[in-house]
Amino acid sequence: MLKYTVKKYCSEGSKINQIIIAILMVLPVFSYGTAVGWMSPMGPRLMSPESPAADPVHPDVISWMASVVYLVGTPAVFLFGYIVDNYGRKKALMLTSLSMVVCWGLKLYSTATWALITARAIIGLGVSGAYVVTPLYIKEISEDSIRGVLGSLVVLSQNLGNLVVYVLGEYLSYDATLWICLAIPLVHLLVFTTMPETPSYLLKRGKVEEARDTLAWLRCRDTSEAAVDSELQLLLLELEQSKSGNIASALKSLVTDRSTFRAFRITLTITLAREMCGCLTVLHFASLIFSEASQGGWVLTANQQAAVLGVVQLIGSCTASSLVERTGRKPLLGTTCLISGVALCVLGSWFYVQSLGDGAGASWLPVAALCLCIYCDAAGLQPVPFVIMTEMFSFQFRGTVTSIVISFACALVSVQLRVFQPLATAVGLYLIFWLFAGICLISTVYIALVVPETRMRSIDEIYAEIGGKKCKESKDCEADVTRL
Incomplete structure (x- = not known):
């Protein structure tokens, strides 16, 4: 994928590829935002006489649905830290979206108490993955000049997710809202498979040439350019410094x-x-x-x-x-x-x-x-x-x-x-x-x-x-x- 001549698709030195991958990268955070906001319109609906569940859901169940996300997220942070270091940023981010797919799919499958609480618990993996992996991924693929702007997309995408599900919950049915929320992580899983791993992680695994190709693609430059080689050397130096501690x-x-x-x-x-x-x-x-x-x-x-x-x-x-x-x-x-x-x-x-x-x-x-x-x-x-x-x-x-x-x-x-x-x-x-x-x-x-x-x-x-x-x-x- 990265072997093509980038000038055919973008001008030399353009930041377009970094922007595209960053937008795709924050889709799991957007999905997490919809999960946070979902409780606001759907909690009262589940407790009402017109509940989509067989019987109105008890307020204690709603409280557990809200809190279990972060109860699971507490240890999951360290799990994703291990996955990021040992299996890569890309796989960790795709696992984040996979957990969101399971969450929305389980809610569509059943409105029983066990299903609702289990689905919300799985979101704990989503919040951990979103906030452990995404900032790291953005840091490692972006140039200094746009790193702050791309980094701001993380919080922005979560807040946008909150807003979208508030609107959906007001005007659409319970199931229709779930189907739309399910589509977002599914799209991410399908599209992000074509995206590269970060250059820093590739270097950590000893894949120097693949890291060079990825860096050239991200910077819209040819692999033989001096700017690519210079940045690659800086990444190698940073990698050596990080090995000095544990x-x-x-x-x-x-x-x-x-x-x-x-x-x-x-x-x-x-x-x-x-x-x-x-x-x-x-x-x-x-x-x-x-x-x-x-x-x-x-x-x-x-x-x-x-x-x-x-x-x-x-x-x-x-x-x-x-x-x-x-x-x-x-x-x-x-x-x-x-x-x-x-x-x-x-x-x-x-x-x-x-x-x-x-x-x-x-x-x-x-x-x-x-x-x-x-x-x-x-x-x-x-x-x-x-x-x-x-x-x-x-x-x-x-x-x-x-x-x-x-x-x-x-x-x-x-x-x-x-x-x-x-x-x-x-x-x-x-x-x-x-x-x-x-x-x-x-x-x-x-x-x-x-x-x-x-x-x-x-x-x-x-x-x-x-x-x-x-x-x-x-x-x-x-x-x-x-x-x-």
């Missing part, structure tokens, strides 16, 4: 090195803030929340209001990349966390007034508050912690830290989604939103006092700040922070 030594240094451990602790804390702000819970149970809020004559249905959230989330993810470069990481993260906290306070107060029986009043308020919260999440709270994480750790630690952080996030979300609906029934939505608000406001203070600004700064400078040192011209400081 996971065990990385874990040991992560814990024993003071500056690295502080960076790791900060990363886990802002991950906690990101996952406990309540936004993912809102996306899973959007229709349920809006059903509670739609008693004041609001003209949109609960599902249509959830679709509005999807649009807002998509807009937020589109603006995230430009905001993070203009404002810096720390100001954007702190500001979005603060605004989310205030919006959730307002939302909790609105539901509290409702619980007192004082009438619906201002039915636009919960919609506006949730839209503001979701926008802040997409524009800052979701993407910025990942950016900070990659900028605070060297190549030696990045893979290990990413696996631990994603696993930690999955565990948090699993517990959160499992208890949300029972808690909402037992204590009311207002207490839950106030809890989310409190976490956001406390996290804002932590971000202001502890989290460093990482934009346009080296790891040495970042570690000097979090270590409580001033890195001026001191050789002692320089030696301390460059031990990595």
Whole structure:
């Protein structure tokens, strides 16, 4: 496939092949986005008297369906880390789509409780594959000049998946929605078989000439060009450097090195803030929340209001990349966390007034508050912690830290989604939103006092700040922070 003359299909040095493969690559993430959003329109439908199941599904089953995804995703992160390293990026990504095919197919096959929960559990493989494999694949196939743009497609595609399934769930039947969701990973499986493995992985397997051909195809250049050979040599150098360490030594240094451990602790804390702000819970149970809020004559249905959230989330993810470069990481993260906290306070107060029986009043308020919260999440709270994480750790630690952080996030979300609906029934939505608000406001203070600004700064400078040192011209400081 890669032996043809690329100039016949694209101009020399064009980035079109990288863009095409990146778009195909994020289809599993899009499919995962539809799986996340599917719970919002279909959860209430499954519990209703008109349920597609034989009997209305119990709310506890819905809670398990929401949480089991991330319960499985917690260990699956490490499974995909093993598959990526030993069997390749391409096979791992296709396994991700295969798991999504099984998920949608099982839901079409049966609406029994075992089938619904098992299908949702299989999505745990999808979330792990999507967020372990896709960023790595994009990093290894793209040039520096477009890596940031292509990387932003990951979050964008998930948010687009959320929006699409909100719309489908409002206007199509239960089965029709499932068939469309099934078609997406099937298309990916069929088309992605023609795509190449990454040059870095091919070099790791000793396939130098195949790596050269792949690199030339991705860059729309001839294999004999000096630019291709130069980039290939850089990849070989990076491969040699990566062989100097292993996971065990990385874990040991992560814990024993003071500056690295502080960076790791900060990363886990802002991950906690990101996952406990309540936004993912809102996306899973959007229709349920809006059903509670739609008693004041609001003209949109609960599902249509959830679709509005999807649009807002998509807009937020589109603006995230430009905001993070203009404002810096720390100001954007702190500001979005603060605004989310205030919006959730307002939302909790609105539901509290409702619980007192004082009438619906201002039915636009919960919609506006949730839209503001979701926008802040997409524009800052979701993407910025990942950016900070990659900028605070060297190549030696990045893979290990990413696996631990994603696993930690999955565990948090699993517990959160499992208890949300029972808690909402037992204590009311207002207490839950106030809890989310409190976490956001406390996290804002932590971000202001502890989290460093990482934009346009080296790891040495970042570690000097979090270590409580001033890195001026001191050789002692320089030696301390460059031990990595």
